Amino acid sequence: MSALPGWYATVIACCAAALGLAPLVAAQHRRCGQLHPRACAGAMAVLLYAAGLACYVFWPHPPTGCAAAQWRLLSGLGEAEHARQFAANIALFVPLGVLVRRYRGTRATAVGAGAAVSLLVEHAQLTGFWSLLPCAYRVFDVDDLLTNTCGSALGALAPAAPPRPPPDVRSARSATPGRRVLGMACDLTLLLSASAISAAVLTGGHSPGWRRAGACWFIPALLALAVLLAGRGTSLGQRAVLLGAAPTPHPLRSCVLRWGCGCGGLAAALGCAELRDAADGAPAAALVAVYCLLHGGAAFTGGDVRGISGRLAGLHFSDLRTAGRSTPAPT
Structure with missing residues (x-):
């Protein structure tokens, strides 16, 4: 075989x-x-x-x-x-x-x-x-x-998995660095998936022109901005791990800052690299690797679990199940 x-x-x-x-x-x-x-x-x-x-x-x-x-x-x-x-x-x-x-x-x-x-x-x-x-x-x-x-x-002769007691899903949990990094990983995979889908729709499986190649990244970047604006600074990856951003005095500015320093900025940078015909594979992979190292490492440093984009945008995160969602305790 x-x-x-x-x-x-x-x-x-x-x-x-x-x-x-x-x-x-x-x-x-x-x-x-x-x-x-x-x-x-x-x-x-x-x-x-x-x-x-x-x-x-x-x-x-x-x-x-x-x-x-x-x-x-x-x-x-x-x-x-x-x-x-x-x-x-x-x-x-x-x-x-x-x-x-x-x-x-x-x-x-x-x-x-x-x-x-x-x-x-x-x-x-x-x-x-x-x-x-x-x-x-x-x-x-x-x-x-x-x-x-x-x-x-x-x-089928193998034993079935033993039943486990039902977990308590209503209690809020602390926003740990690992949980934040998991949310970041979800955001990144969603961004790459959206880019792949955009490429398939725009190119139809053929070699894309430089404008279409750039659009394959700019479309996910705009979608990421729309999600942040609709979620008031909370991305889909954060919602996946049941974390939400606390309200800020300037929500629009916070969303734009977080978008520019986060996945949206990464997608825009990759789109610009495509427009300049510079993303031949290795530069794009290096840019994604640097992004992951910087943002993932920031969640484990500085005394809180916020990444670079969250700190620059002045956002704090807590469990979405926290009582009194309007004023969650910062972490």
Whole structure:
């Protein structure tokens, strides 16, 4: 079995994890009051397995012609190559049964999930991705339905996760440096995601002109400013970790200052670099790295948890669940 699909699966899972960071953080804080490492590990395991399964079963080996279906059950089990493939298919679906059981699914549900996923995969291979391709370039093997289901059944033998007492999500928590940095990471991933979406919409997958390349960053920058103005200095990343900015005497000035020193200023700088045809990859990555180091480090220095943009804008942050939200205690 080639390792190349595994590398592709790892890259895909990491990209999906970056895109889903802010929603995961927001859901965990509203469900559990904070982000649990176990939840992060579980989400990453699901992403890795889903990406790995897709890459291994749909990996497009260069086809030399149409592949014939194999309908004879256990026809080649005596052959060494077929036996290895038989064992590999069982091993590939064991994690599916484990994951279903881990998230409190029944053993019957785990076996059914393995059978359903296997049927979906084999039907896609048999029909050439539901007739999207001229013919089937992967071999449909009836044995795979059996081995995949057996693999998920073995995984279903794993114990389910023990129930945990419901967490107290109503009590406010202190604004720690780690919590602030997590909010900054959410803001950064949302900014990069918005830039990627803007690039896809504006360019349609083609090489962008210099004006469109700059717009791919200026559009997210304007969106970041609109969010800060609507939230009175509170970004989406801060809301994800249930932190909010206290009201200030000059809210417009505070929002603009925070935008210019934060993600909005970073996006604008990257857009200007694109307009000057200077962002060939390395300068842009260096600018993002410097931004992360400066703002992340500032949250751990100076005696409070504010980053550079929060200090320059004169903003203080507290838990959104604090009683008397209009006058939260500064942190």
